[in-house]
Amino acid sequence: MTTAPATTVFSRARGLRSRRGAAALGAVVLSAFALSACEKPTPLAQITVDDRTASAEAQCYDDGKDIANEELESCISERAEKSITVDSGDRVRIGVEPEIADNGWVLFVDGRLVTSQPSKHTYVTFSGDQFFNAQSEPGQPPVQSDKAKVGIVEIDDKGNYKGAWSFDLKRKQY
Structure with missing residues (x-):
């Protein structure tokens, strides 16, 4: 067998x-x-006016590592990828993801520091009109502008920069 x-x-x-x-x-x-x-997406920052929202990833971000001052200035001076229109009297809400708020963040408008202390909040509300008051000479009335460049910069407790986001705000024209 x-x-x-x-x-x-x-x-x-x-x-x-x-x-x-x-x-x-x-x-x-x-x-x-x-x-x-x-690439891992960067944390988002956003600006909301009424029911309109503009969200953006960071223009400078290295996964939480420090960013050199020169690199940060270069990123902030670049053209913003997102813009939003603001009408007189509008409330502007600036929001960041919790991981940005954990470190803290400051706000720049047209290269001027607006918030003296880093915020640990995920969102803050401003009057839209204050973004369009440009610097003027002492003793002169404020100059009104139709555009404002808003920079959100993540900064840790030691003063190290971690990321930068920017937006263009445009005053609504009638």
């Missing part, structure tokens, strides 16, 4: 399982490699 080797049926099944396992492992490795090539 001739018998087929008992391992024939089982060895085929085992071979099929090991090929499936190898394919699955290859897919996992390939997915992990593809994800590692993607």
Whole structure:
């Protein structure tokens, strides 16, 4: 009596399982490699006026590492990617993600520091009109502007810069 080797049926099944396992492992490795090539998104900052919101990722951000002063100035001076229109009397709400608020953040308008102490809040409300009062000479009335560049800068307790976001505010024209 001739018998087929008992391992024939089982060895085929085992071979099929090991090929499936190898394919699955290859897919996992390939997915992990593809994800590692993607950049992690930066925290968001946003400006809300009435029911309109402009959100932006950081113009400068290195995953929580310190940013040099020169690099920060360069980023803030770049053109903002997002803008929003503000009407006279509007309330402007500036919001940041909790990880930005944990460190603290300050606000610049047209290169001038507006908040003297870093805020640890996730959002703060301002009068829209105060963004359009440009610096004037002492003793002169404030000059009104139709545009304002708003910079949000994350800063830690040691005074190190961590990130920068910027927006253009435009006064509504009638």
